[in-house]
Amino acid sequence: MIDDVITERKAWLSNAVAELRPLFNCAGYKVPENVRVTCARLGRRTSGCHYSPSWSSNGNHEIFINCSIRSAHEVISTLVHEMVHASAANTGHGKDFKKIAFAVGLIGPMQNTDAGPVLSRWIKKFVKRWGPYPLAQSSDMFPADQFARRHLLTRSEKWLVRLGGQLASARATAARMPEMPGSQLDKAVAEVKEIIGVWEQVLLQMEWAQK
Numbered sequence: 744m745i746d747d748v749i750t751e752r753k754a755w756l757s758n759a760v761a762e763l764r765p766l767f768n769c770a771g772y773k774v775p776e777n778v779r780v781t782c783a784r785l786g787r788r789t790s791g792c793h794y795s796p797s798w799s800s801n802g803n804h805e806i807f808i809n810c811s812i813r814s815a816h817e818v819i820s821t822l823v824h825e826m827v828h829a830s831a832a833n834t835g836h837g838k839d840f841k842k843i844a845f846a847v848g849l850i851g852p853m854q855n856t857d858a859g860p861v862l863s864r865w866i867k868k869f870v871k872r873w874g875p876y877p878l879a880q881s882s883d884m885f886p887a888d889q890f891a892r893r894h895l896l897t898r899s900e901k902w903l904v905r906l907g908g909q910l911a912s913a914r915a916t917a918a919r920m921p922e923m924p925g926s927q928l929d930k931a932v933a934e935v936k937e938i939i940g941v942w943e944q945v946l947l948q949m950e951w952a953q954k
């Protein structure tokens with residue numbers, strides 16, 4: 744059961760990463776392609792953490808969001824904080840970190856940032872499009888089976904509609920791949936992979952919910 748909650752959250756978080764990328768681009772920074780995100784049990788005082796590729800066996804930037812956090816606002820402001828770590832040249836909360844953090848709308852002390860007004864509005868819009876953070880309204884991290892199935896099914900159907908458009912553009916990108924120069928190709932493959940990854944997760948959870 745807990746695995747399904749994590750799968751659903753992972754899809755929601757991956758969507759957030761994909762949609763936050765342009766925000767970083769607009770501010771003049773680039774989030775590495777190989778960022779992966781999930782929720783995990785972390786210490787009570789830790790909202791999130793980031794591991795650089797040298798720590799990860801598969802060479803990705805790994806971001807973990809504390810699974811005890813339920814509010815979309817807190818989840819995304821934590822995610823943005825960890826994405827700043829992934830984008831910064833140096834580790835820690837130094838000058839490099841601060842510059843990017845302010846540029847993408849974080850405020851407050853750098854070790855414990857929060858979303859500023861612009862980023863807060865962005866979060867509200869994101870929640871409108873994709874729904875609240877999965878199971879955030881539930882009083883229990885392990886909700887009754889039936890409740891969870893119904894909840895997942897409604898959410899998955901919404902996601903499938905959204906993903907339809909993204910899949911069409913992934914197909915168009917794939918069709919152009921044979922003529923692409925190497926530099927573009929890597930980026931295109933990563934984009935298509937990411938979309939297919941989310942698609943697979945949604946299909947898996949729908950399958951589970953319909954059982």
Ligand SMILES: [Zn+2]
Binds near residue numbers: 824828835853854
């Ligand atoms: Zn940090």
